[in-house]
Amino acid sequence: MRGCALGLGVAIGLSAPMAAAQGIAPPDGATIAERMARLGADVPGSIWAMQPFLNTDEVTAEDGTVFRLNSMNPYVNAWFVLEIAPPGGSSRYYHLENADRAEWQVSLVQDGGTPAIRVSGTEDEEGEEILCAPWENDGLAEARNTGLPFAPLCEWALFLRNPVTGNRTTREAVAEFLRDNVMFGDSIVNLIKGTFFEDAFMVSSEGLEIEEEVDGVALLGEALLDRAPLMRPYMGFDLVDADGGMQAGSWYEVDGAEGIYASVMQPGMIANEVFQVRGANRLDGVESRADVYLVAFDMAEFTLGYEPGTDHPRLGWSSRPSHRHYEGRGPDGFERADPLVRTGTLNPTFAESVAAIFTGGFKRDHGAWRFGDYATFNYGNHYGFMVDGVILSRLWENLSTLYMTHDGEVVMRTWTEADNSPEVLSTLQFARQNGVPIIENGVPGSRVTSWGGGNWSGSANADLRTLRAGACTRTVEGRQFLIYAYFSTATPSAMARTFQAYQCDYAMLLDMNSQEHTYMALYQRAEEELEAQHLVTGMAEVDARGSNGQRIPRFVSAPDNRDFFYLIRRE
Structure with a gap:
C-alpha cells in the first residue's frame, strides 16, 4: 500500500471497459430504467439527470462531514465528482479523472474511521493499492492553485480537472509541466508503465501479424479519377517518395509516422462514373479546381x-x-x-x-x-456529444455521429432512436x-x-x-x-x-x-x-x-x- 502525494506518474489505457474490482459498480437495472426515462423527458433539467449510470460511494467523518464520490459512468470508469459537505456548510465539488481507467478502480472508504479514496488495481494488478485523502493538508487547494488543467493527485493515479483559459501564462505552465514530468523517456510515467503496467497496451490477435504485413498504401489503392496529374500541393508533411510531387488520387506514407497516409486531388478530376450516382449537385468551376488534402x-x-x-x-x-x-x-x-x-x-x-x-x-x-x-x-435538433461516458448534450436520432466503444471500435453512422437505450449508451466511450x-x-x-x-x-x-x-x-x-x-x-x-x-x-x-x-x-x-x-x-x-x-x-x-x-x- 502506498500513501497520498502530489506525485509522479502512472501509465494510461484509453478504451478498455471497467473490470470487476473494488471500484464503484453501476446502479441496478431498475435505477437505470428510471433514469433513462428522465433522460428521455422533455427537459432532463441538470447535468446529473443526464447520467443514467451514475453511482455514488458515501462516507461520513467523525466531525459529521459527508464525503461523496460520484462515478459519472462506472462502465467507463473515467470521470468522478468528489463532493465534500461539512456540517452546516456549503458543499464543495471537485472533478477528478482516473489516470488509468483500464487498470485502476476508484472508491471511497473508511480507513480506520477516516474517509479516504482507494485506488486499487484490477484483478491483473492484484495487490496494488493507493489510499489517499487529498483534502487533508490543503492537497486539493494546492492542486487547484497549480493552474494546470490536469493537476496530479494520489501519486498520479488521479487528476484534478481545473478550469483554465487559453492565456499565455496557462499555456506556458502546461508546456513546462509536460517537459518536466511527462515527456521523452526519462519520466516516471514511463518508469511505472514499464513495471506495474508493462502489458497494459498489449493488443493480441491471431490475424494481427498478417494484417501488419499488408501495406496501407496498397490497401487504400487509388481514388476513382479520370485524370491523375502530378501535383505539388502546399502540404506541411514530409512524405515518402513524393519529392517530385504527388500523383492525384494516390496515397503516400507520411515519413516517420507509421500508419498515416496522405493524398491530394481536385474534384474536377473525379471519374465520370462517380457523377452518374444521383444525390449531389453539379460542381462549379471554382470548386472543381480547388485542392483537397486527405489524411488516412x-x-x-x-x-x-x-x-x-x-x-x-x-x-x-x-x-x-x-x-x-x-x-x-x-x-x-x-x-x-x-x-x-x-x-x-x-x-x-x-x-x-x-x-x-x-x-x-x-x-x-x-x-x-x-x-x-x-x-x-x-x-431544433441540437448536435449532441458525450465524453468519457458522460452525456453533456443529448444525442438525437437522424444526426451523423462519430463514436467509439469501450473496446476501441470506431463507428461513424446515423444515430437512431433505438440507440438511446442503456444497451447502447453503456458501451460508449465518447x-x-x-x-x-x-x-x-x-x-x-x-x-x-x-x-x-x-x-x-x-x-x-x-x-x-x-x-x-x-x-x-x-x-x-x-x-x-x-x-x-x-x-x-x-x-x-x-x-x-x-x-x-x-x-x-x-x-x-x-x-x-x-x-x-x-x-x-x-x-x-x-x-x-x-x-x-x-x-x-x-x-x-x-x-x-x-x-x-x-x-x-x-x-x-x-x-x-x-x-x-x-x-x-x-x-
Whole structure:
C-alpha cells in the first residue's frame, strides 16, 4: 500500500471497459430504467439527470462531514465528482479523472474511521493499492492553485480537472509541466508503465501479424479519377517518395509516422462514373479546381479520443431554432456543465503517444437547424456529444455521429432512436454529432443538396462554397481507415463526390470557414520537444507562442476553447 502525494506518474489505457474490482459498480437495472426515462423527458433539467449510470460511494467523518464520490459512468470508469459537505456548510465539488481507467478502480472508504479514496488495481494488478485523502493538508487547494488543467493527485493515479483559459501564462505552465514530468523517456510515467503496467497496451490477435504485413498504401489503392496529374500541393508533411510531387488520387506514407497516409486531388478530376450516382449537385468551376488534402489513419495502429473545448460546443440554446421549450437555459434544461470541468486540453498522460489532432464539430450556435423540417421538432435538433461516458448534450436520432466503444471500435453512422437505450449508451466511450450524412452506405446522403434541410451553413444567399473539413470511414479487406479531408473551398456536393471517389462508407462534416476551425496536425518527437507538422502552413499560425517565441502545440500544451479529436498510437 502506498500513501497520498502530489506525485509522479502512472501509465494510461484509453478504451478498455471497467473490470470487476473494488471500484464503484453501476446502479441496478431498475435505477437505470428510471433514469433513462428522465433522460428521455422533455427537459432532463441538470447535468446529473443526464447520467443514467451514475453511482455514488458515501462516507461520513467523525466531525459529521459527508464525503461523496460520484462515478459519472462506472462502465467507463473515467470521470468522478468528489463532493465534500461539512456540517452546516456549503458543499464543495471537485472533478477528478482516473489516470488509468483500464487498470485502476476508484472508491471511497473508511480507513480506520477516516474517509479516504482507494485506488486499487484490477484483478491483473492484484495487490496494488493507493489510499489517499487529498483534502487533508490543503492537497486539493494546492492542486487547484497549480493552474494546470490536469493537476496530479494520489501519486498520479488521479487528476484534478481545473478550469483554465487559453492565456499565455496557462499555456506556458502546461508546456513546462509536460517537459518536466511527462515527456521523452526519462519520466516516471514511463518508469511505472514499464513495471506495474508493462502489458497494459498489449493488443493480441491471431490475424494481427498478417494484417501488419499488408501495406496501407496498397490497401487504400487509388481514388476513382479520370485524370491523375502530378501535383505539388502546399502540404506541411514530409512524405515518402513524393519529392517530385504527388500523383492525384494516390496515397503516400507520411515519413516517420507509421500508419498515416496522405493524398491530394481536385474534384474536377473525379471519374465520370462517380457523377452518374444521383444525390449531389453539379460542381462549379471554382470548386472543381480547388485542392483537397486527405489524411488516412490505419485504425489498427491508433485509438481515437475526443475532448470538448473550454467553451465550445456550449450547452445552452442555439439562436437558430424558433421551436424551443421554456423550461430551461438550453435544450436539456441547463447551459453549464458544473461541477464538471472542461479543460480543452489533452490529458498529459497521452502526450508521449499522441499522433494527430484535428478540430471537432460546429459550435452550439451553428449546431442546430434554422430552416427545414429538422427545425420543427426535438427543439431544433441540437448536435449532441458525450465524453468519457458522460452525456453533456443529448444525442438525437437522424444526426451523423462519430463514436467509439469501450473496446476501441470506431463507428461513424446515423444515430437512431433505438440507440438511446442503456444497451447502447453503456458501451460508449465518447460520441460527437455534426449534422447529417455527406455519404451514407457509399452514396451521397439524402440532404446533401438541401441548404436548409442539411444545415450546411454558408451565406444567407445559400452560397455553400467555402473552406470545409470533413471525415469519413472506409473498411478495406477488414481493415478500417479513418480519413480526414481538408477542402480549400467546396460545397457539400463537392465533398460528397470526393468521398465517393475515395470509396468511403460513411462521411460527415466537421467544421468550416477558417483554418482555425479546420485545424489538423501530426506530432513527432524531436530531441526534447514535441514537433507539430501542420496539414497546411496557415494552421501553424493558430498555435500559441511562448515568451521565448517557440510554438506551443494547440490542444496538447495549450488549452483551447474548441473541441477536438485525437489519435493515440497503440503500443
